[in-house]
Amino acid sequence: MERAPRVVAFDVIGTVFSLDVLRERLTAAEVPDHALELWFSRSLRDLFALAAAGVHRPFREVLDGNLAVVLDRFGGKRDEAARAHILDGFAALQAHADAGEAFRRLAAAGVRIVALTNGAGPTTETLLKRAGLLDLVEHVVSIDDVGIAKPRREVYHHAAQLAVVPVEDMALVAAHPWDVNGAAEAGLMTAYVARREPYPAFFRKPDVTAPDLDAAVAALIRTGG
């Protein structure tokens, strides 16, 4: 990476917004804390299997099918109302504490911001609005707009086209190694937010690794300076 990005795309679920609300709702449905990770891993596995086969389904459908399995596996409450309450938690996620700082740092540096999510567009706009971040975001891009999920390269390329910049002038910030790898394969600069896990060796290395959103953004801008 030789210069600063002109546009920074943020992954949304788990990167800008914390999953804690979902964890709390799972616990309230009487499943253990670690069920969140199994639910998410399974759901992403199936979403990516669809993407690898060239097929798209809304992420909520995939999450719902896997939630039923996970609640069943760990003996949780599994009626439709319990499942709907948990899924509705995606519209109630809280932004990480430094998200506003990171977004404002980019705006001050003249770097444009897009949101690039495997979630639904309207839900993402609601989340960003409630967190006071929507005014700083130029585009909210959902996989439902593209017709295929990240990490297919079409998604990253679509975001760059919307922002009218070459892919190499765009960076992705994500807390998910699979997303960083996909963006790198698609030609973007990348920043990995290392909140909980080391970055695996079988994926392409990020240009920047940082402990939180604001440090990731600062490093992206500094590299170009």
Place this chain on the structure above:
Amino acid sequence: MERAPRVVAFDVIGTVFSLDVLRERLTAAEVPDHALELWFSRSLRDLFALAAAGVHRPFREVLDGNLAVVLDRFGGKRDEAARAHILDGFAALQAHADAGEAFRRLAAAGVRIVALTNGAGPTTETLLKRAGLLDLVEHVVSIDDVGIAKPRREVYHHAAQLAVVPVEDMALVAAHPWDVNGAAEAGLMTAYVARREPYPAFFRKPDVTAPDLDAAVAALIRTGG
């Protein structure tokens, strides 16, 4: 599905062979029983993310990276020797009790058999040989031969080309919904072995659903009869 398949492709890990050996080795490494599913879901998630991005890595690399995370998460023994012992369990898997019956039923009906795995070719041959099944298998096809993982359609098409049949004359038998869906998207007939979980609604429906390997094979042949 209007006629019987001329060739049946079997998924290997978890379909023809049980994962119990891995479960035992994880338990011996002092992690809870359910860690197996998290390890596998995460590893497939990452393998499919690579496939969606058009990239290939041997499955063992992806499994190894995720094993370290899972052992760490659940406080298990995590030194390199412990990890290697668990990974070597893939070469020690036991065939499901009815695998021989299913394979012989196909052979008796004049239906040819291939093995189609996300695992490594040499390991798969060793497993089949030890289980007394290798003589009944015409080809062992690994994703390492194709350069991309299932459920990318290239893999299923490669198997049909090797067997010199049109894809619609080949069936896939698998205990994994993502594999059944991928094969269906690629144009194959499909049989789902429903050992533990219901088939999710967001994937394409299998032609046949059966509780075990032999029932799946019997239904595939009967449909065509």
